[in-house]
Amino acid sequence: MDPFIRKLERRDDLSEVEREALRALPARLREVRAGRNxxxxxxxxxxxxxxISGICGRFSxxxxxxxxxxxxxVPGDFVDLHGFVMKHLDHGVHAFSNSTVLDVPHEALxxxxxxxxxxxxxxxxxxxxxxxxxRQWLLALGRQNGPARLAHLICELYLRLEVVGLAxxxxxDLPLTQQELxxxxxxxxxHANRTLQALRRRDLITWRDxxxxxxxxxxxxxxxxxxxxxxRLQKEPI
Amino acid sequence: MDPFIRKLERRDDLSEVEREALRALPARLREVRAGRNxxxxxxxxxxxxxxISGICGRFSxxxxxxxxxxxxxVPGDFVDLHGFVMKHLDHGVHAFSNSTVLDVPHEALxxxxxxxxxxxxxxxxxxxxxxxxxRQWLLALGRQNGPARLAHLICELYLRLEVVGLAxxxxxDLPLTQQELxxxxxxxxxHANRTLQALRRRDLITWRDxxxxxxxxxxxxxxxxxxxxxxRLQKEPI
DNA sequence: CGTCACGTTGAGGAAGGTCAAGTTGGGTGG
DNA sequence: CCACCCAACTTGACCTTCCTCAACGTGACG
Numbered sequence: 001m002d003p004f005i006r007k008l009e010r011r012d013d014l015s016e017v018e019r020e021a022l023r024a025l026p027a028r029l030r031e032v033r034a035g036r037n038x039x040x041x042x043x044x045x046x047x048x049x050x051x052i053s054g055i056c057g058r059f060s061x062x063x064x065x066x067x068x069x070x071x072x073x074v075p076g077d078f079v080d081l082h083g084f085v086m087k088h089l090d091h092g093v094h095a096f097s098n099s100t101v102l103d104v105p106h107e108a109l110x111x112x113x114x115x116x117x118x119x120x121x122x123x124x125x126x127x128x129x130x131x132x133x134x135r136q137w138l139l140a141l142g143r144q145n146g147p148a149r150l151a152h153l154i155c156e157l158y159l160r161l162e163v164v165g166l167a168x169x170x171x172x173d174l175p176l177t178q179q180e181l182x183x184x185x186x187x188x189x190x191h192a193n194r195t196l197q198a199l200r201r202r203d204l205i206t207w208r209d210x211x212x213x214x215x216x217x218x219x220x221x222x223x224x225x226x227x228x229x230x231x232r233l234q235k236e237p238i
Numbered sequence: 239m240d241p242f243i244r245k246l247e248r249r250d251d252l253s254e255v256e257r258e259a260l261r262a263l264p265a266r267l268r269e270v271r272a273g274r275n276x277x278x279x280x281x282x283x284x285x286x287x288x289x290i291s292g293i294c295g296r297f298s299x300x301x302x303x304x305x306x307x308x309x310x311x312v313p314g315d316f317v318d319l320h321g322f323v324m325k326h327l328d329h330g331v332h333a334f335s336n337s338t339v340l341d342v343p344h345e346a347l348x349x350x351x352x353x354x355x356x357x358x359x360x361x362x363x364x365x366x367x368x369x370x371x372x373r374q375w376l377l378a379l380g381r382q383n384g385p386a387r388l389a390h391l392i393c394e395l396y397l398r399l400e401v402v403g404l405a406x407x408x409x410x411d412l413p414l415t416q417q418e419l420x421x422x423x424x425x426x427x428x429h430a431n432r433t434l435q436a437l438r439r440r441d442l443i444t445w446r447d448x449x450x451x452x453x454x455x456x457x458x459x460x461x462x463x464x465x466x467x468x469x470r471l472q473k474e475p476i
Numbered sequence: 477c478g479t480c481a482c483g484t485t486g487a488g489g490a491a492g493g494t495c496a497a498g499t500t501g502g503g504t505g506g
Numbered sequence: 507c508c509a510c511c512c513a514a515c516t517t518g519a520c521c522t523t524c525c526t527c528a529a530c531g532t533g534a535c536g
Contacts, residue, residue: 042467060377062463068380070373082370085363085476090370090468113359117352124362125323127369132320132328134372135308139298141379142306142424146523178483186380188525193484225300229280230328238323384491415514426493431516433492 001025001102003076003164004050008122010163010233018119021112027102032056032095034175038079041092045083047103051075054099055175057184060091069094069184071133072157076164081127084109097175121238132230141186144225146195147202149185151224154205158214159228170214174207239263239340241314241402242288246360248401248471256357259350265340270294270333272413276317279330283321285341289313292337293413295422298329307332307422309371310395314402319365322347335413359476370468379424382463384433385440387423389462392443396452397466408452412445 001023008014014022029052032038038049038056056079057069070091073079083089084106113120133156140149157174161167176184182192199205204220206213214220239261246252252260267290270276276287276294294317295307308329311317321327322344351358371394378387395412399405414422420430437443442458444451452458 058373060373062377062381066381068377070376082366085359085366086370086470087474087476088467088470091373110359114355117355117358120355120358120362121323121348121351124358124365127362127366128320128323131365131369131372132324134369134376135296135298135329138308138372138375138379139300139306141376143300143304177481189482190484190526191524194524197484229326232324232326236325238325417514427514428494428516429492435516
């Protein structure tokens with residue numbers, strides 16, 4: 001629970017009472033193997049799960065099986081907090097790597113909302129940030145070319161991983177195959193491969209064996225028109 | 239405020255106290271002319287606005303000026319409720335037609351969250367549905383072809399307008415130019431025009447003078463792979 | 477040493493962008 | 507009433523991006 005608390009505190013202060021309320025949430029730890037679903041597709045949910053370790057991805061799919069990831073989740077993310085108010089999930093969550101999640105019953109979350117208004121707003125904020133990420137991806141998918149889209153994804157993931165201590169020195173682990181990368185960016189596998197090569201050729205990144213290194217953050221961010229405001233990493237009382 | 243209340247009650251019952259709390263919100267009515275912004279781009283906000291009449295669109299933009307709409311707002315939508323917890327908006331809101339909005343100060347919303355936990359969850363739900371719409375659009379943009387994307391948009395807007403009594407008998411008013419339609423679907427103007435023609439040629443819709451008629455809902459929905467679950471129009475206690 | 481998943485490459489084609497030139501119809505001023 | 511204007515819509519031609527299909531390379535693992 002502590003990485004989650006640390007992430008929340010990037011956004012607004014928590015009182016000791018609030019931190020305790022989070023730590024006291026009844027929750028069950030669960031392991032998910034790479035390649036399996038953390039949450040079944042379009043399930044009716046009674047728990048929401050917080051990602052402790054591993055990288056996961058929310059996806060929607062068409063009847064043909066074509067899949068589009070709509071967000072990447074990193075440790076400290078409340079993966080399907082949406083489900084708490086939506087009740088029916090409209091998407092699935094896939095584990096890119098072996099992952100550990102903490103299932104929190106909706107009953108317990110409901111109690112939090114009855115007792116801790118400020119903490120409730122903080123949880124609300126988490127889902128609103130998800131929506132902001134979706135909007136950024138929509139802009140990328142609708143209006144940016146392949147290299148810019150990939151560059152944007154890399155910038156976003158680097159910052160989000162850095163917040164929870166999983167990236168530093170312009171390096172991070174990204175356990176995505178090129179097939180999966182294509183399903184994130186709206187590319188075919190072949191095009192994912194060629195777009196990666198384009199960024200490598202421009203000496204912007206290296207990406208090998210799931211290890212990514214950013215060689216020139218400034219140029220990468222410029223290519224992506226990356227502006228981290230939407231991640232809401234500044235402290236701002238709510 | 240009443241269309242908003244009616245829409246909420248499609249999702250879960252409100253108590254009389256909660257309805258009164260909403261009606262008692264201090265709010266200022268504001269007119270916005272077609273073509274102007276309801277909310278400035280990337281503004282710091284202290285009020286959130288509820289759309290009373292007119293059609294608006296949230297958009298993000300690139301430095302080049304290329305614009306991508308990320309959601310269409312219809313009357314009864316709390317257009318930038320996000321801003322209540324985000325504080326800084328990451329996007330702008332454009333009025334497609336002359337519109338009336340109700341500005342609600344964040345202070346008043348904060349009071350609601352302190353006093354009415356269930357109502358707070360209902361407001362939270364509204365922003366979570368926005369995120370679900372974004373995900374559906376991401377799937378469309380990433381994985382569906384032109385005609386399917388347009389068909390999906392039409393299905394979504396028809397249902398959402400019908401909920402607030404602004405569409406019936408398979409007809410609705412959509413005050414979008416083809417330029418704007420392109421900015422919604424990630425098309426150039428030329429391609430927006432040709433995709434419209436494709437749906438007309440297949441006798442699925444008519445679209446003229448901002449009046450849209452759906453000629454064959456079943457085939458249109460099938461083409462779009464439209465499943466309205468994500469709009470959460472079923473009653474489900476939270 | 478074979479198998480399998482993943483990555484890479486080439487060739488051809490479809491979807492969609494760009495540019496440029498009409499067309500249409502409502503609104504306005506003479 | 508007519509001429510003009512302007513925004514929105516439409517069409518054609520050409521080009522880029524990206525997809526599809528198919529083959530091949532590479533390295534981990536049994």
